[in-house]
Amino acid sequence: MDLRPKRYVDTVVLSPVGRIDHATSEDFKIALAPYMTRCAEGQDRVVLDFAGVEYISSVGLRVLMLASKQAKAQRGSLGIAALQPAVREIFDISRFTMVLDVFPSVREGLARLSPKALATFDAA
């Protein structure tokens, strides 16, 4: 899965597209892994831009939960941004909005995670 990474100073924005379900979650997990390895204190922050994700099932949410746990263990920062309305409902119903850092937009995610990255994002 191509996550189309874009770097803004110390923050990497990843943009998966399509459905994250039993057919694609393993690819998503594998694609995400190297970025999560570097999602640690003093290294990168990661924002997942979900604007292109039209559906996520429980197995996809589990990938996000494991990524979040890894980030916390490494004292890194992971945010998920720009959920489509249906995906936002899935996050709400599964209570993932209560355990993950979810932002209305990539810009708002960057504002919380890294002001330096936000400045670069705004200038781009």
Place this chain on the structure above:
Amino acid sequence: MPPDGRLTVKFWGTRGSIPVAMTSAEVRRKLIAALTRASGRKLETPEQAAAFLDRELDFAGSRTFGGNSSCVEIVTDRRDYVLCDLGSGARVFGNEVLGTRDASGQRFHAFMSHPHWDHIMGFPFFMPAYQAGNHIKIYGCHADLEEAFRGQHAAPCFPVDFSRLSATIEFVRLEPDREYEIAGLRVRPKLQRHGGDSYGYRFQAGDKVVVYSTDAEHKQDDLTEIKAFAEFFRDADLVIFDSQYSLAEATSIKEDWGHSSNVVGLELCQMAHAKRLCLYHHEPVSDDERIAALLAETRRLEEITRTDRRVEILAAYDGMEIAL
């Protein structure tokens, strides 16, 4: 009893982990809300009051999901009683039996998911067990099932020892993934992920299928397991499913606690083309409003994730009956 080939499912206990009861404050809060809503209405007869409750108030406003622990009855066209689990709901069921049939001469078949306390605690208060002439067969896949039942009757836990129960009580060991013919039903147990193991049961009579699957955790990234459960639920008319936790809880702080979520239950039913998903084994902390919200959210999730077939979503409550 339903005619040949039909099944009715009756819920006697629907709460997970431990029985709960509404508090005085909760009853009062519901009454205040209902009376306020009824202000100015003409409610002079029980019929008018009942009609007001049915038309104007939602389930949580006029009733309660109840608080007895796991016990579900499957009513077939036979005279024998068929139960899943003997939690505190079995006490209410037993009293109903005594009130509607002869106290003696009854036959009961109880299929046990596992011997955790909330699933066996109704048996010491199951009055038909104290009546000679009744025959109770307790089925399960655990080697220590009989020991668990005898243990909860023993001192210092309970004053009446198991040996003093007058009914004929038999324990029957089943093997998972084998099909049995019992009490007019084809029955197949399946191993489930839970502390000390639990077992789900797929019941079939004619073309009607009921799956009882409680106290089961599902690891979404174990595709082999997910496919096996989808097959176990395949084309079921009703899947009774442990939805005690939210998906977020089940994959984080309560991971490996042995329970599942509404989200996973719906996904499995969608994969299996099951007709109905019944949310069951409700979290004891949840009040009626919380369970009603869980039901509404699950119905909404079904709407936004529906592909070709609709899954009807229900939330079990003590006293609920579903005719299939």
